[in-house]
Amino acid sequence: MKLLLLNDSPLLNYGLASGFSANDDIRFLPVHLPNWDNLFEDLMRTWKPDYALAEGVSISTVARNLFPLLRRHSLPLIYWAIDDPPDWHRMSRPLARGARLVLTPAKECLPLYQREKIRAYYFHFACNPSFHSPRQPLPEYTCDLLLVANYYTSYPQRKVGIETILTPLLRGEFKLNVFGNEHWLSNTDHYTLSQNIYHGYLPYARLPSAYSSAKIVLGLHSVTNSPTMMSMRTFEVLGTRAFFLTHWTPAIEGLFKNHVHLVWSRHPDETLELVRFYLKRDDLRAKIARQGQEEVYRNHTYHQRIESIRALIEKK
Structure with missing residues (x-):
């Protein structure tokens, strides 16, 4: 699988990315960079990922530019709605409408996505044993x-x-x-x-x-x-x-x-x-x-x- 992560937050960098196998090709292109859209276009010319993935508020300020780019390159988005359920109306629902698949840690939100005809799946936080492990006390x-x-x-x-x-x-x-x-x-x-x-x-x-x-x-x-x-x-x-x-x-x-x-x-x-x-x-x-x-x-x-x-x- 080839996956483009649209943020470099610790949750993705130290957490989610660790869950993929050595056969998966995982790359980061944080949309908080000032020239992210140009970098995105360059990357699409040289590498065709299977999915893009974003979490929470990370794409909220660039959504107006991001979603047309995703559609232009036929790149489906996986949206991890980490702020469910309190921000479902304000954040998750509008961003989820531009996603192919939504992941949510709140099971009670699954019927809400279903009602909106948004494909959603229960997916919780976790740990990365190679990082979340005991260390020498300081x-x-x-x-x-x-x-x-x-x-x-x-x-x-x-x-x-x-x-x-x-x-x-x-x-x-x-x-x-x-x-x-x-x-x-x-x-x-x-x-x-x-x-x-x-x-x-x-x-x-x-x-x-x-x-x-x-x-x-x-x-x-x-x-x-x-x-x-x-x-x-x-x-x-x-x-x-x-x-x-x-x-x-x-x-x-x-x-x-x-x-x-x-x-x-x-x-x-x-x-x-x-x-x-x-x-x-x-x-x-x-x-x-x-x-x-x-x-x-x-x-x-x-x-x-x-x-x-x-x-x-x-x-x-």
Whole structure:
């Protein structure tokens, strides 16, 4: 298979691309480059891919120019609607109309695409064992609790996780490090972190080292009522064999077992109890972290995801 990826995001570069085999020809042409359209034309003259693939908002600003180019060269688009379900109306539906196939991590969106006569398939995030794996702990990331997440005001349900997982841990009882965008320092919600907790934006390449250096890795989800949609960090954290504490969602309970693969909390007080308990139990943290890694390596790798749709996309 010959596939043209229209973005070079970490999700594609470190994640999805790893799922293809050595026989597949995968190339990147990020549409955020200023001369992407000229590069696209040059590439079409020298190489004929079977598909182009884009994820989320990556093509939203160039869609008006991109879709005519795809049609001119008869190049079908696979659109990975990673922002389903909250952005289905605003983002996924209009972009999906220009795609040959839509992939969504939210099963509840499949009937919506069907209603629009858009071909869609369930396709979740996963991990890449060659990258999402344990690393040597580094002193600069050593801490009791680690959260790698951006602060968003556009996803109201995300505040459920913040209040459940993060807020009760801000009292200074633990060494807590938070990495993410600068909205943690200033936002319209007036929910801000102190400089001794917030440590800036973490380069994605450093993610496994950071996860491997924390006793407990915390997780937030922007969707709390989906049967399947959850943060991609879930699979990535577990892949690094880190102990993962997140807030309960039906999707988390649907794929993982509490106190077996990870641990979830339903209430701020429960979060405090869980953190205090597990920080004292290195043995249990190590056991659960190992079982979580085994689970995602067994059932949730990008190679498995690609193989699940290979026959579908090779048919065209």
